[in-house]
Amino acid sequence: MHAGFPDFRLGSVLATSFTGTLSERHGDAVERIPVPQRLVDWLAVNGLTVDSCTTAQLDLARQLRESIHAAATAAASQEALPASAVQVINDFSTQGRAAAILTPEGERRWRLSSATCVEDALSVIAADAINIISGERDGKLALCASPTCQAAFFDTSQSRTRKWCDMNTCGNRQKKARFNANQRKNPRPAE
Numbered sequence: 001m002h003a004g005f006p007d008f009r010l011g012s013v014l015a016t017s018f019t020g021t022l023s024e025r026h027g028d029a030v031e032r033i034p035v036p037q038r039l040v041d042w043l044a045v046n047g048l049t050v051d052s053c054t055t056a057q058l059d060l061a062r063q064l065r066e067s068i069h070a071a072a073t074a075a076a077s078q079e080a081l082p083a084s085a086v087q088v089i090n091d092f093s094t095q096g097r098a099a100a101i102l103t104p105e106g107e108r109r110w111r112l113s114s115a116t117c118v119e120d121a122l123s124v125i126a127a128d129a130i131n132i133i134s135g136e137r138d139g140k141l142a143l144c145a146s147p148t149c150q151a152a153f154f155d156t157s158q159s160r161t162r163k164w165c166d167m168n169t170c171g172n173r174q175k176k177a178r179f180n181a182n183q184r185k186n187p188r189p190a191e
Contacts, residue, residue, distance in 0.1 A: 008032055008042055009166055013139075013154040015129035017046065019069040020151055020165065022062075027148030033058065039118070048098075048110055048121035057118040064092050064122050068129040072152035075133045076141040089126050089133075096123020146170035 009032070011017040021032040021042060033039045036053035039061050043050055053061075067088035071081050097113040098120040112120035131137050132154050139156040144165035153165040164170040 005032065005034065005038055008045060009169065010045065011153065011166070012156070013128070013132060014046060014125055015068050015132055016072065016141075016152055016154050016165075018042075018125050019065055019072065020153075021065060022069075023151060023169075024148050025069075026150055033061070043118070043121050048112065048124060050112065050118050050121055053118050060092075061118065061122055063088060064126060068125070068133075069152060071129065071133050072141055073143065073150075076143045076152050081133070089129050092119075092122050092126035093130055094123070096120040096126075098124045144170050 009017070009020040009023060011020065023030045023032065033042055036055055036058045039053045039058050040050055067082075067085040070085040071089060074081050074085075096119055097117070099111045101109050101111050103109055110121075110124050114120075132139070132141060137154070139154045140160045141152055142155045142160075142162060144151045144153060145163040146165075149165060149170045151165040151170075153162070155162040
């Protein structure tokens, strides 16, 4: 990974992890793929290895990311899906030539048509978004309870009542703020 860039927020769901490459959308936004090489890095971490990425391909990736975010947020809020976002997701899903392959260890991997085809990788992400937004996967789309984040995430907990997109960031920050507020309200007497 490249020093000087914010760490990736990785999850087990490809599409919502991808939307997490822009976090704190309602606060001081943090762009985790500010340059094409960071998209290459993110894709590699998620099993979609490409050799390179152009600025134009990064722009396409961001267009897909924002469309997935808009559609997932609408689905989590039980609102109508934005037609423009649905169109972008569908277009990306159908444009790629990635193939699922089975490894000898019994795991699914993705084979892209070439090592430079970012569009194939984006088609895999779009297809994953379609699976979660359409309800094909076992889980529930939800929105992070952090007022500065409000990221869409895919809740696969048994009770489907998770509140935070990531307990280590948003959840921890909210718990710490609540603790500090309680400490200010109820200061401990000096010993």
